Amino acid sequence: MARQWSEGHSTSILCVGVSVGPETLIASGSEGGEVTVWSQEGTIVGRITLSGEEDSTSVVFSPSAPNQLFVAHGDAVSVLDPRSLKGPVEEYQAAGEEEINALALNETGSALAVADDSGAVRVLEVPGGKVCRTLRRHTNICSSVAFRPHRPNNLVSAGLDMQVMLWGLQKTRPLWTLNLQDVAEEEGDQQQRPGQLFNPPLAHCISVSSCGNILGCAAEDGRVHLMRIGSGSKLEQHGAVKAHSQGASQAHFVNFLSHSYWLVTGGNDSQVALWDLSKHPVVAPEGKIQKTAPQRRKGKSKAKRKEQSQEKTKTDAQKDEAEGGDEAGAAGSAEEVTEDKSDKSGPKLSISHGDKVNWLCPAVLKGEPSVIVADQSSSLTVYPLS
Template identity: 30%
Template sequence: MSEAESAAAAVPAAAAGRKPRRLRGHKKGAVTCCVASSARPGVVASAGEDGCLCWFDLRTKDVLLTIEAANKPISSICFKPGNEDFVYASAGNEILSFDVRMGPQSKPLETYNYNRDEINQIAVSSKGFLAAADDSGDVKIVSTIQKCLYKRLREAHTSICSTVQFIPWRPWTAITGGLDSKLAVWDFSKGRTLFSIDNGSPELQNGSSSGSAGQCLNPAFVHSLAVSEEGILGGLYKVCAVARGDGAVDVVDLEYELAPSKSKGPPRLATSTMSSKRTEPGDGSSNQCQVERIHLDFTMGGHTAAVSCVSLFQAAMIHQ
């Protein structure tokens, strides 16, 4: 695939009955990542196996800018919060930063080489921390202000760590998912997990209908995470959407999961009941509890194969 197909462009186009636009700019190979700007409506950045970064403005036909960022495939890109003139990209086990105002001849401003294996996804927080999830199952937290390794998050994942995101309303908290089917929430200032959910556990598999026809051979790998910015439905819910390898999408109420047990009332997200192993914040203990969360699968008209990507848009969620 040599074209970046923007989900940001596809939604309004579909609503108007038009065909999705195809954005052409990469030289060869697959487009590995595509992100929409929040500060500049209509601007989309993409990265590909050709090692290039491309910028598109949906109001124009041609690519605005192409930067030859690396001589190997780029696995992930993200804008710097608060200043989207700066972008971070991962290639192999490296992270590179660029200033797009420097144009096509832009050279890396900074390079970080703290990950030992190939990086799958990067994310940047508003506090200047950069997270990089890699094939070893580790997540490296880098301070872009002090330009040094801040913390190494390890031992939550026993396989590839495929995705990582910061939780905006909790500045010292990050969430990760992996090909061990686990979801983990971290206090990265202390380098420890606050709680984890194992989607591959017998309890969760027995409570889920996605193990039925068409899904029995697809493990519940966590491929992608999306965390709400301000909370959906008027800020009432602060959630994370989880794209799974068994074709299901989970919507987890993070504030409910992070709250101490004694302060929990009836679960607010209630469509299917599941059991999860979790660690209470601050006490280091684990126990079994019944937690209800939204579970969307093929029985509700959803996917019959792995979900590769999920996004949250204001009060609505779409997945692809």
């Protein structure tokens, strides 16, 4: 049965995070700078409204220090003690170049990635908040960022420029880039049915499986785009699951079920779904019929991108060509799998939530595998994943 957690916020909840460790705490952030910490029973542990009252857009618990909760609001990050919400323990002012959309911590809690409206990803040292890397290649808002488990120097980013990028922190340029619009065009997605609106695959949320090799990206075309990373961090294969009838806003791998390839998704169609991807061709390619993506000359995709983007993209393109363009080669050689239609059953669990999904947070609450849903309202809803 679904449970409502209410009275923690007065505004629409935008983000949710869960702590790791023996005592499970949940944090939620909402419009106007509100932050609430909950017990796993749904009782309120504490509440605070951050100075400036800018929207709390991302909340992340430190995996190594349970007394640290990182909250993005405006272009700043506040570090809070979730058990004592009297005020920030530490403040990272101007952590982002513009308004921050997403935060991610590496497994040791020593590096904080910040994705913002400028398209930049900054990597900050923790503690202290010193900027040690600025990664610029997105030509539009960077909406989501995640570190790869077991690989502290690798992170992935996704943005409204419809691009997914894998970065090695030793360099300031991506190891590879996958343009989701190029993928859609190759699949002939734009031959839509009469009366069907075509939504471009703006990338909203990126998640990495606990093994570190499978990426899932929720996009505005209703799909979750899947990518497999092979040896040498190359993009080995990509495909998609048609997950939602409208834009997919959230996709998160679940690390507490029977294997690493369970994925929970949410969308603008007000649906929440749980998927078993263990047999998807991108995850388990052996014995599956695969279609190799045509080898595309980089110049062609550049020409397409130039038509869509702003003037600064042209200079980026010229810079790419000067630098040799090996990142496009890494993505261009990946095998493409046509959309998985082999699993007739679709999602293993489908929930009609009744409102657009702002955020999903998988969590084990009182021993029960669950998903916490934030929507346009000021309440959270908890569903069992069973």
